[in-house]
Amino acid sequence: MRILLATRGLSRDQALLRLGAYLARGSQDPMIVLTVIEDQAQMSWAQGILESACRLLEGIPRVETKIRIGHAALEVIQEAHESHCDLVIVGERQNPNLLARFLSGSTTIRIVEHAPCPVMVAKGKVGPICRILLCDSGAEGPLGDLVRRGGATPSAPAAAPLLARFTAQLADFLQGEEEITVLHIMSQISAAPGVKGTQLRAAAEDLIQERTPEGELLQRDVQLLSRPGVRVRPKVRHGLVLDEILKEAQEGDYDLVVIGAHRGAGWQRVLLDDLAHKILVQLDRPVLVIR
Numbered sequence: 001m002r003i004l005l006a007t008r009g010l011s012r013d014q015a016l017l018r019l020g021a022y023l024a025r026g027s028q029d030p031m032i033v034l035t036v037i038e039d040q041a042q043m044s045w046a047q048g049i050l051e052s053a054c055r056l057l058e059g060i061p062r063v064e065t066k067i068r069i070g071h072a073a074l075e076v077i078q079e080a081h082e083s084h085c086d087l088v089i090v091g092e093r094q095n096p097n098l099l100a101r102f103l104s105g106s107t108t109i110r111i112v113e114h115a116p117c118p119v120m121v122a123k124g125k126v127g128p129i130c131r132i133l134l135c136d137s138g139a140e141g142p143l144g145d146l147v148r149r150g151g152a153t154p155s156a157p158a159a160a161p162l163l164a165r166f167t168a169q170l171a172d173f174l175q176g177e178e179e180i181t182v183l184h185i186m187s188q189i190s191a192a193p194g195v196k197g198t199q200l201r202a203a204a205e206d207l208i209q210e211r212t213p214e215g216e217l218l219q220r221d222v223q224l225l226s227r228p229g230v231r232v233r234p235k236v237r238h239g240l241v242l243d244e245i246l247k248e249a250q251e252g253d254y255d256l257v258v259i260g261a262h263r264g265a266g267w268q269r270v271l272l273d274d275l276a277h278k279i280l281v282q283l284d285r286p287v288l289v290i291r
Contacts, residue, residue, distance in 0.1 A: 002029040005020040005032065005033050005034065005089045006089070013053075015125075023089070032065075034065075040069065043067065077115050087119075087173075088119045124283070129255045131254045132178055132255065133181050133245075134182050166290055180231070181254070185245070186236055256285070257286070259276065
């Protein structure tokens with residue numbers, strides 16, 4: 001897995017570097033450590049940042065350091081394209097004001113939106129990734145990877161698009177020592193007509209046993225992620241998407257939260273990006289965004 005780690009030499013970047021070192025420990029590809037400066041006059045400062053980063057990454061067999069000049073988000077995205085990266089790791093530095101985000105956006109959000117590969121945002125307490133919360137609905141379209149419309153029948157053969165992308169794009173991510181909770185959120189507000197009220201309150205095991213559309217989707221999720229050493233647990237929560245993701249992340253004390261995102265248009269893109277922004281802002285732990 002080819003990893004691009006973007007650092008700015010800030011004190012909180014130590015968590016970023018620890019996360020990169022953990023993920024790169026079994027990779028055969030060199031990890032790229034990049035810093036972006038505004039002009040040539042900052043070159044010696046950038047070299048110092050990379051030297052410090054390499055000291056913290058001691059033990060990683062292959063590390064490539066790079067300096068690019070320009071706008072931080074654009075240069076990180078361009079490097080990810082040119083180096084054919086499988087994963088970009090960035091730190092968090094985001095304006096929590098929603099209007100400001102829509103008008104200008106943060107460097108982190110721009111990278112998440114436009115990188116050619118999954119992006120992991122390192123934030124909060126960073127350590128070994130053993131407990132993963134994967135928020136999936138099995139439905140394509142705006143918000144489709146975060147909320148399940150209760151009882152809606154999957155229309156595509158690939159019944160779990162986020163899981164499919166997760167396993168296809170990050171095949172080397174799982175080391176065989178993780179516990180993954182696949183979270184589906186069922187909302188009574190968005191329930192399909194004719195859905196029984198009991199289904200909107202049922203646990204994952206009940207839905208699977210009753211062979212409801214949601215239960216079949218959960219069962220396929222488990223099968224798709226099953227591999228030696230990896231424990232997979234389906235779970236359903238009922239309520240508002242953002243609230244339930246934040247609650248589950250806190251209550252389950254996960255090391256990483258995985259969400260999906262689509263390149264929408266018009267109002268659909270605004271809704272999706274607003275939700276992704278809020279998750280990235282409000283979660284207090286690393287987040288992996290898969291497009």
